Amino acid sequence: MRMIFAAALILSGLLPRANAADGGTSNNRGWGLMGQADLFMGQYFYKDSAGSANGYVDLNLQQMKSFSSQSGFFITERYNYTGFKQVNELAGGGTLFQQSMEASLGAKWIRRFEGGYSLKPRLGVRSQFFRETRDEDWGKGLYDSSRYEAGLTWERKTRWGMSVPWTYQLSYDLYYTYYPRFSTLSSEFGAALASSDPGTHTLNTLTHQLSYRSEFDLPEFASAWVLGSVSMADFPDQKVVNSKGEYLDSKRSDSCLTLGTGYSKRFLDWQRLGRVRPTAGLGLTFSSLFSNQNNFDTDPNRLKFTAGYYNYWEARFSPNVSATFMKTQLGLSLGYDFAYRAYTGRLAQNADASYTASTLHQYTHSILLEASYPLLRSLDLKLRGLWSKSSSNNSYEQTYTYDYHSYNYFAGVSWKI
Numbered sequence: 001m002r003m004i005f006a007a008a009l010i011l012s013g014l015l016p017r018a019n020a021a022d023g024g025t026s027n028n029r030g031w032g033l034m035g036q037a038d039l040f041m042g043q044y045f046y047k048d049s050a051g052s053a054n055g056y057v058d059l060n061l062q063q064m065k066s067f068s069s070q071s072g073f074f075i076t077e078r079y080n081y082t083g084f085k086q087v088n089e090l091a092g093g094g095t096l097f098q099q100s101m102e103a104s105l106g107a108k109w110i111r112r113f114e115g116g117y118s119l120k121p122r123l124g125v126r127s128q129f130f131r132e133t134r135d136e137d138w139g140k141g142l143y144d145s146s147r148y149e150a151g152l153t154w155e156r157k158t159r160w161g162m163s164v165p166w167t168y169q170l171s172y173d174l175y176y177t178y179y180p181r182f183s184t185l186s187s188e189f190g191a192a193l194a195s196s197d198p199g200t201h202t203l204n205t206l207t208h209q210l211s212y213r214s215e216f217d218l219p220e221f222a223s224a225w226v227l228g229s230v231s232m233a234d235f236p237d238q239k240v241v242n243s244k245g246e247y248l249d250s251k252r253s254d255s256c257l258t259l260g261t262g263y264s265k266r267f268l269d270w271q272r273l274g275r276v277r278p279t280a281g282l283g284l285t286f287s288s289l290f291s292n293q294n295n296f297d298t299d300p301n302r303l304k305f306t307a308g309y310y311n312y313w314e315a316r317f318s319p320n321v322s323a324t325f326m327k328t329q330l331g332l333s334l335g336y337d338f339a340y341r342a343y344t345g346r347l348a349q350n351a352d353a354s355y356t357a358s359t360l361h362q363y364t365h366s367i368l369l370e371a372s373y374p375l376l377r378s379l380d381l382k383l384r385g386l387w388s389k390s391s392s393n394n395s396y397e398q399t400y401t402y403d404y405h406s407y408n409y410f411a412g413v414s415w416k417i
Contacts, residue, residue, distance in 0.1 A: 035061035035417045040384065042410030044084030054083030054099075056410055061417070069112070076106040076124075084408050087390070087401050088130070096401050101129040101138065106149070116157040124149040140181070145203075147177045165217040175207040198247050202238035207231055221266035229258045238293070243305045245296040252293040254310065260285040275326040283318040295346075304355055308345030315340050328373070335368040349396035362392040362402050378416045385409040 040056040059079040066072040080102045087096050106124030113119070125148050130141040151173035160166040182203050211229035218224060235252040242248055264281030288311075295309035322333035341362045348360045366388040372380045385407070392402035 037415040040410035040412030044408035046085040057081040118155040120153040168214040173209040199237040207233040254291040258287040285316040288313040331372040337366040339364040348394040351395040
């Protein structure tokens with residue numbers, strides 16, 4: 001609750017200054033401010049346990065200054081707090097957290113050229129905080145991290161043929177992610193434990209990413225997009241393990257390929273239901289990860305070596321529908337997401353940790369239902385419910401979480417700036 005009130009106070013303090021300077025919009029004489037604040041309260045359920053009432057806060061602000069019709073400067077700020085249990089993938093598998101918090105700050109400059117071209121360099125920093133237990137202090141989490149970002153986007157707005165507006169982007173991004181409190185026990189007590197040193201800060205990564213995205217504004221209120229990206233992550237302090245359980249001098253390196261496409265269409269209004277405006281969309285994504293890191297299970301009962309432990313491919317299917325009742329501006333939306341992940345080297349394990357002959361695979365289903373109703377010009381009442389279920393052929397979950405079901409419901413307000 002303190003975080004919710006703090007976010008509201010920050011927002012209320014920013015609004016008067018932005019409106020006084022620019023009337024809430026950007027011009028050549030000052031700064032403009034736009035954004036959105038979501039404040040929710042509700043309850044979550046994880047497996048067979050119910051959580052106490054908690055909150056969800058998402059504050060997204062963008063300050064802008066236009067120097068001319070050819071150039072402008074943007075500052076983005078975001079704060080997010082999630083007060084319910086969730087499973088996040090941070091170290092090669094799902095890890096359960098009680099609460100999480102994220103804050104980020106970014107700056108972007110835009111320079112436009114003739115022919116619809118634009119150049120967009122950016123800088124940013126993001127901090128994430130996770131609480132694995134309720135009594136853990138914020139800022140003391142094992143998986144807390146900071147990410148420093150830099151990127152450059154080359155964009156062009158043109159037309160496909162004679163009538164279809166087309167925007168495409170080519171981007172390069174550089175990320176450095178640092179986990180200040182995650183270090184291996186072997187690196188600290190290796191000599192006492194008579195074990196080799198795998199490295200110290202083994203989760204730190206330096207990532208290069210190259211991506212391409214195209215968007216098409218199609219006739220009859222339709223749009224489509226395609227994307228492709230390749231990212232290469234180096235782990236400068238994580239050594240590769242071999243089949244003997246020894247750590248080599250070479251370091252871990254991952255490559256991830258992502259391909260995706262999507263389509264959405266707004267249909268003609270349904271007059272019989274009091275003028276309802278329906279929209280439908282579909283997204284398809286394929287991704288795969290290739291890593292040179294292996295895994296050696298040092299338990300004396302198993303002593304199992306697994307090559308390509310982190311390698312997998314994943315397919316995702318995401319349809320959605322929404323409807324707006326034009327008379328009352330009541331909005332309803334329903335989204336479904338299905339993901340299938342297959343590890344190509346990691347073996348499934350029985351409940352006693354013994355290995356099976358099958359590689360591990362995981363199914364994840366999620367359903368999101370949301371309703372919104374305008375209370376004031378820029379203030380909406382929102383109801384949101386989320387159900388998710390993950391299942392796999394793996395029964396041993398001391399390391400990662402693969403099988404769980406959860407749902408939550410929240411009610412709150414959305415304030416558009």
